[in-house]
Structure formats: structure tokens, C-alpha cells
Amino acid sequence: MVRLEHVHKYFNRDTQREVHALDDISLVIEDGEFTVITGTSGCGKTTLLNAIGALDSVDSGRITIGETEITQLDERERAALRLQDIGFVFQAYNLIPVLNVAENIGFIMRLQGYHHEAIEKRIREVAAILEIDHRLSAMPNELSGGQQQRVAVARAVAAKPGLVLADEPTANLDSKNSQRLMQMMKNLNEIEKTTILFASHDDYVVEMSRRQIILSDGHVEKM
Amino acid sequence: MFSLALKNLLFYKGRTLTTFLLSLCSTVLFVVYVAFMDGSHESMLKNSLSIYTGAIQVMQEGHHENPSYDTLLEDLPSVMQTLKNIEGIRAYTPRLESFALLSSEEDSVGAMVTGIVPESEALVSRLKEALVKGRYLDSEDSNGLYMGEELAKRLGVDLGDEIALVGSATDYSFAAERFQIIGLFRTGLFEFDASSAFVNKAYFDALMLSETMASSIVVTVDDLEKAETVAGEIAGQMPSRVEVLTWKKLMASMVQAMEVDSLFGYISMGLFFIVVFFVIMIFGFINISGRIRELGLLRALGVHSYEILKLLLLESAILAFASVLAGTLIGAYLAYFYEVNPIIIKGMAETYKAYGIISDEVPTRFDLFTIAWNAMVVLLLNFLAILYPVYYIRQFTPTEAMRHV
Numbered sequence: 001m002v003r004l005e006h007v008h009k010y011f012n013r014d015t016q017r018e019v020h021a022l023d024d025i026s027l028v029i030e031d032g033e034f035t036v037i038t039g040t041s042g043c044g045k046t047t048l049l050n051a052i053g054a055l056d057s058v059d060s061g062r063i064t065i066g067e068t069e070i071t072q073l074d075e076r077e078r079a080a081l082r083l084q085d086i087g088f089v090f091q092a093y094n095l096i097p098v099l100n101v102a103e104n105i106g107f108i109m110r111l112q113g114y115h116h117e118a119i120e121k122r123i124r125e126v127a128a129i130l131e132i133d134h135r136l137s138a139m140p141n142e143l144s145g146g147q148q149q150r151v152a153v154a155r156a157v158a159a160k161p162g163l164v165l166a167d168e169p170t171a172n173l174d175s176k177n178s179q180r181l182m183q184m185m186k187n188l189n190e191i192e193k194t195t196i197l198f199a200s201h202d203d204y205v206v207e208m209s210r211r212q213i214i215l216s217d218g219h220v221e222k223m
Numbered sequence: 224m225f226s227l228a229l230k231n232l233l234f235y236k237g238r239t240l241t242t243f244l245l246s247l248c249s250t251v252l253f254v255v256y257v258a259f260m261d262g263s264h265e266s267m268l269k270n271s272l273s274i275y276t277g278a279i280q281v282m283q284e285g286h287h288e289n290p291s292y293d294t295l296l297e298d299l300p301s302v303m304q305t306l307k308n309i310e311g312i313r314a315y316t317p318r319l320e321s322f323a324l325l326s327s328e329e330d331s332v333g334a335m336v337t338g339i340v341p342e343s344e345a346l347v348s349r350l351k352e353a354l355v356k357g358r359y360l361d362s363e364d365s366n367g368l369y370m371g372e373e374l375a376k377r378l379g380v381d382l383g384d385e386i387a388l389v390g391s392a393t394d395y396s397f398a399a400e401r402f403q404i405i406g407l408f409r410t411g412l413f414e415f416d417a418s419s420a421f422v423n424k425a426y427f428d429a430l431m432l433s434e435t436m437a438s439s440i441v442v443t444v445d446d447l448e449k450a451e452t453v454a455g456e457i458a459g460q461m462p463s464r465v466e467v468l469t470w471k472k473l474m475a476s477m478v479q480a481m482e483v484d485s486l487f488g489y490i491s492m493g494l495f496f497i498v499v500f501f502v503i504m505i506f507g508f509i510n511i512s513g514r515i516r517e518l519g520l521l522r523a524l525g526v527h528s529y530e531i532l533k534l535l536l537l538e539s540a541i542l543a544f545a546s547v548l549a550g551t552l553i554g555a556y557l558a559y560f561y562e563v564n565p566i567i568i569k570g571m572a573e574t575y576k577a578y579g580i581i582s583d584e585v586p587t588r589f590d591l592f593t594i595a596w597n598a599m600v601v602l603l604l605n606f607l608a609i610l611y612p613v614y615y616i617r618q619f620t621p622t623e624a625m626r627h628v
Contacts, residue, residue: 055523055622076527083525094520094625098227098234108524155524 002029002052002163002197007061009047009218021047022058023218029197031162034189036198038206039215045199046167048215052197053086053165054078065163083111087156087194089166093148095140101127101151102136108159126154129191130184146177150184157188164196170205182208224530228537231514238510242503243546249499250550250601251557253492254594258558258587260488264481266586269447271477272470274349274410277441278450280473281306281315281457284464286438287472290320292393295436296465302440305460311453313445314346317437319424323390323398329379336388336420337438338427347443350408350421357382357406364423368402372409373417380404386420392432400430496604503608511535511612518616519624528617535613536606543605551598558594561587 009022021044029035037045050056051063054070063070070081082088087108095104105127106119114122127133130150140148149169156164166185170178182205189196198205206212214222232239272278280287281302286294296302299317306315319338324331341360345351350369351359360369368386380386384404392398402422409416428434444453450469458467471478511518518531526534565584616624 050622053523056620076529079522079525079527081525082523086525088523090520090523090625094516094523096227096520097517098230111524111526 001031001064001066002195003062003064004028004052005062005064007048007051007058007063009044009051009056009058013059019218021218022051025061025218025220027213027220027223029195031195032189032193033211034186034196034209035211035213036200036206036209037213037215038199038201039221040201043215044218045201045215047218049165049167049197049199052163053088054081083108085162087159087161087164089149089152089156089164089169091168091171093140093145093152093172095148095151095155097140099140100136101132101138101140101143104140104151105136105154105158107155112159114159122158123154126158126188129188130154144177145172146174146180149173149177149181153181153185153188157192157194160192160194162195164194166196166198166200168200168202169198170200170202175204178202178204224534224537228534228541231534231538232541235510235513238506238513239542242506242510242542245499245502245506246543246546246601246605247550247553249496249604250547250598251554252495253601254551254554254597255557255561256488256492257593257597258554258561258589259585260485261590261593262562262586262588264485265588267481268470268474268477271412271474272447273443274353274412275415276470276473277347278444278447278470279442279454279457280439280468281442281461281465282439282468284466287466287468290438292391292395295319295393295433295438296440297436298462299435299437299440302461302465306440306442306457309453309456309460311444311446311449311456313443314343315440315442316340316343316347317424317440318344319427319431319433319436320438321390321427321431323388325374325378325420326387326389327378327380327384330377332374332377332418334374334418334420336390336422336427338424338431338433339421340424344421347441349410353408353410355407355409357404359406360421360423362423362425364405365426366400366402367405367423369406369408369421370404371416371419372407373413374420375404375407377417382407390431392430393436394432396432398430496600500604500608503605504611507539507609507612508615511616515616515619515624519619519621519626522621523625531616532613535609535616539605539609543602547598547602547605550601551594554597555589555591555594558587559589561585562589 005026007022007025011019011021025048037048039045051058054073058071065085068081070078073081096107099107102123105123109119109122124133127136130153132147132150132154135143135147143151170181173181185196186208188194198209200206213220283294283296303317306312317340321336323334323336325334341362355372360367375381378386382404386402386404387399388402389399444450454467454469461467521531522528565586567583568585569583571583
């Protein structure tokens with residue numbers, strides 16, 4: 001479970017360019033949810049996702065993932081939390097260019113110290129679900145945008161994190177690939193019970209998700 | 224991490240190859256440059272020592288600082304007997320040096336006239352090999368004079384001409400004799416060739432009243448590196464007022480000149496390395512700047528910045544070790560090759576004779592210890608050059624890095 005209590009985040013604080021990016025956000029995301037944070041551009045979706053993912057710090061308030069209050073963690077502990085408990089899917093695919101598909105998918109598990117055979121088995125498993133099992137030895141630059149994003153999703157879920165955060169995962173995809181990706185992610189959510197939290201203003205993502213959190217100017221407009 | 228570092232290096236081939244070649248060429252250049260520099264110093268030293276000075280000289284205390292008849296070795300047979308039993312000595316010979324006025328029909332010139340034992344002198348110096356006209360001295364010679372070619376020019380004399388010597392004997396009485404020039408030599412050391420003449424010591428002793436005396440005994444050793452040890456051994460067996468000096472003291476000005484030359488050589492190389500350092504650093508910086516997003520991604524995925532630092536240092540280490548190893552092997556091969564097959568520059572000996580160069584060969588010194596030391600310097604430079612780029616990347620948070628263009 002993810003819990004946010006009175007979270008505030010400012011950019012350029014105490015300057016003329018101050019932006020109150022997150023304004024007293026309080027919400028709860030239960031385990032197994034398939035939820036989207038939506039809103040207009042600049043409303044704070046990505047900032048909120050980065051705060052939940054321990055990528056950015058907040059100025060005040062508490063964010064708790066499971067039993068861990070991440071707002072109290074130092075940089076080393078936040079890195080460890082991201083590695084162990086959170087999967088990330090970014091808008092721009094962000095695969096590691098020097099690793100092939102299989103190595104990208106197994107990257108997190110390798111860092112976590114899984115045994116080689118367990119990694120190989122899991123790579124085949126998620127690659128099959130995401131229909132990229134025929135491209136395991138390809139390099140990222142040999143893949144289409146849709147395939148790259150599916151590899152990114154596979155990497156995010158391979159180590160079975162408690163929470164997957166996907167920031168505008170369909171932004172660079174055409175509608176056909178967007179629908180395909182969302183369907184696959186929904187399948188993963190159902191099969192593996194992974195909590196998936198999107199930040200997106202893509203109508204199809206909003207439509208597919210089971211819960212929508214609408215942000216407006218940094219505060220929750222509707223949950 | 225090692226595997227990822229290796230893949231990064233192979234993936235960014237252009238940058239890797241450029242940095243590799245830069246580091247490799249620097250290493251080769253450094254190793255070969257130092258081999259040439261050390262080679263020329265060693266050659267200058269050996270030549271200078273072998274021309275006349277020898278590795279060690281045994282003399283009466285104070286004679287080196289203030290040469291005079293009052294500081295001659297007086298019990299020469301006993302000192303010579305002692306030297307016979309010391310290990311590491313290759314040869315030795317006594318000399319009696321006297322400053323005298325040499326006069327020809329045309330001119331008079333002050334010169335250093337030295338009584339030598341022709342056979343043993345030939346074993347410790349190049350005087351015999353330096354013959355250019357006539358013949359070298361032998362033990363039967365009486366008033367034969369073996370003279371520097373330049374000195375002969377100053378006196379306007381040639382082979383077979385007679386010279387009058389006027390000087391003082393060791394008891395400070397008047398000593399005068401006529402000598403006939405039997406040979407002319409040229410060592411390449413201009414000052415030496417213009418002011419030195421040699422006679423058979425047995426004959427000279429009779430003239431100078433110095434039968435059991437010598438200014439010094441010149442010693443050559445089997446291994447120049449062990450000259451200090453042999454000198455210590457000799458000193459331990461000599462009477463108390465006899466001192467034993469090695470080439471470092473005897474050729475102090477040359478040693479100092481070589482040290483200054485080395486210093487300037489290293490300063491030149493230092494400037495070169497500053498350039499290399501900044502080029503490697505700039506390449507490292509460009510390389511890392513181009514990967515800020517990728518490194519930000521790694522941090523976002525949970526790789527701690529310490530691990531990123533390890534990754535970058537590992538990449539740098541692999542590249543540095545590979546390039547320095549290859550550069551060292553190539554440099555060492557070149558140093559060895561040119562030691563065995565020296566480069567020949569026609570006329571070099573003539574140009575640099577004042578510096579003790581007596582050959583047209585460019586000497587090279589192949590020394591594994593020096594090469595290893597050189598390699599370590601380039602390796603260290605490689606590591607230092609990566610520190611700023613690594614520091615630069617650490618300033619970014621994961622999200623800043625991933626947004627970086």
C-alpha cells in the first residue's frame with residue numbers, strides 16, 4: 001500500500017519563479033491497483049510519480065510504501081528501495097543501450113543478486129507475456145518504439161516489485177501499440193497482482209485503468 | 224559491473240578507440256623518450272669514464288681537491304698489491320700527473336704530462352684506441368711522447384718532432400728533458416686533447432724522482448652499478464690517509480649536468496603529459512556527458528551513485544590498463560630494438576664530442592624497472608583524468624540526469 005499525507009513539493013522555492021508542484025496531496029493506493037494519475041500538462045503528475053518512486057524528495061508531508069516511510073530515507077536507502085521494491089517505466093523507453101533485450105529485462109534481477117537460472121526463467125516468462133520473446137538477443141536500437149516500451153515494462157516487472165510506476169508509457173506510441181501495451185500491462189496486473197500506477201493524460205490509459213486520480217495545479221481534484 | 228563496463232567500452236567504440244590510442248601513444252612515446260634520454264646519459268658517462276677517468280680512483284687524502292706533489296700516493300707497490308685481491312675490480316693502473324711547460328720551435332704551451340704504465344693503462348682507458356697517428360706507448364719507451372692531436376696543433380708539431388719539457392720533479396727540483404712525439408691521439412674531448420700528453424711512467428719516474436709514487440690509481444670495475452660497493456671494499460683495506468673516490472665524485476659536474484638535463488627532459492615530458500591529461504579528461508568528460516541520461520537511468524533503477532562511480536572507474540581502469548600495457552609492450556620492444564640496433568646519425572659524434580659522445584650511434588637504454596615506472600605514471604594520469612568527469616556526473620539527481628539533453 002502507498003500512502004501520501006499532506007505532501008508538498010516546490011520548485012525554485014523562495015524565488016520569483018516558485019512553483020507549488022504538489023499542494024497538500026493526501027491519498028492511498030491499495031495493493032493490486034491499476035490506477036492512473038491524470039490531468040493537464042504541468043499539473044504535477046510526473047512530480048507526484050517521482051516523489052512516490054523516491055526519485056525526488058518532497059518539501060513536507062509523508063510518503064509511505066508498505067511499512068517504509070520513504071521521506072525519511074537517505075539517498076543510499078532510497079536507491080535500495082527503488083532497486084528492491086519499485087519498477088519504473090518511463091516515457092522515453094530508457095533501455096540500457098549496451099545491453100540486449102534479455103539483459104535489459106534481467107538487469108534489475110541481476111543487481112538484486114538472483115541466480116542466473118532464475119533470471120533466465122523469469123526473462124522468458126515476462127518476455128512471453130509481453131510478446132517479445134522472439135527478440136531477446138536484439139539490441140534496443142534494433143527494436144521499434146512499441147517493442148522497446150514492452151521491454152521497459154518487462155524490465156520493470158521482472159523482479160516482481162510491489163509497485164510499478166509508469167510515466168506516460170504510451171506517449172511515444174501510436175494508438176495500436178498503446179492499446180497493445182495497456183492490455184499487456186493489465187494482464188500483468190491481473191496475473192501477477194502487481195500494483196501499477198500510471199501518470200498519463202492518454203484517454204486510452206485513463207479508460208483502461210480501474211481508478212483515476214485527477215490532479216489540477218498540484219492538488220488532487222478528484223480521486 | 225565488469226561485464227557492463229566492458230559492454231559500455233565496446234558499444235562506444237569511437238570514444239574508446241580514441242582514448243585508447245591517445246593513452247597508448249603517450250605511453251610508447253614516454254617509454255621510448257626516457258629510454259633514449261637514459262641511454263644517452265649512460266653512454267656519455269661510460270664514454271667519459273672509459274676515456275680517462277675510470278670508475279674509481281685511489282689517491283692520497285686531499286689530492287682530489289688540491290692536487291700537488293705533497294699529496295701523492297707514496298707507497299705505491301703496497302697499495303697496488305692490496306688492489307690485486309679485491310673482487311669486482313677489472314683492471315687498475317697508476318698515473319703520475321705533472322703540469323709542465325712544453326716547448327716546440329714555434330711555441331710553448333702549458334700541459335698536463337702524465338706518466339702511465341702503457342699496458343695496464345690500455346685496460347682502463349681509451350687512450351690506446353684514441354690513436355690517430357704514429358703509435359701508442361710501450362714499456363720500453365724512454366723519451367717517447369704520446370700527445371693529444373689538438374695540443375700538437377697548438378705547438379705546431381707533428382709526429383717525429385721534438386718537444387722540450389720543463390717542469391719540477393716531486394722534490395720540487397728542476398726537471399727538464401727532450402721528448403720525441405711518437406703518437407697523436409684524439410678522444411673527442413677537445414679540452415683533454417688540447418692539453419694532455421703521456422709518457423712511459425718508468426721513464427717519467429726517473430725524471431720526476433717518483434719511483435714509488437703516483438698521483439692516483441685508476442680502477443675499472445666489472446659492473447658500474449656496483450662501483451660504490453667495490454670502492455667501499457677498497458677503502459676498507461687501504462691505509463687511513465688514502466681515499467677512494469667513485470665516478471660520482473670524480474665527475475661531479477657531469478653527474479650534475481646529467482641531472483639537470485634529466486630534469487629538463489622530465490619538464491618537457493611533464494608539459495606533454497599536461498596536454499595528454501587534459502585531452503583524456505576532455506574525452507572522458509565528453510563521453511560521460513553523452514551518457515548522463517543513461518547514468519541517470521541506472522540511478523533511477525536503483526543503482527547507487529557509488530556503484531555508478533565504480534562503473535565509470537572500472538571502464539577507465541580497463542581502458543587504461545589495456546592501453547598502458549599495449550603501449551608499454553610496444554615502447555619496451557622499441558627500446559630493446561634500438562638498444563640492440565642503435566639509430567645512426569652521421570656526424571653526431573663530431574657535433575657532440577664536447578659532451579663525451581664518441582660514436583654516431585644514438586644510444587638507447589632498455590631497463591625494465593624504468594619502463595615499469597614510466598607505465599605507472601601514464602596509468603596514474605589516466606585515473607586522475609577521469610576524476611573530474613566522475614565528480615561532474617555526481618551533481619545530478621536521477622531525474623535531472625534523465626531529463627538532461
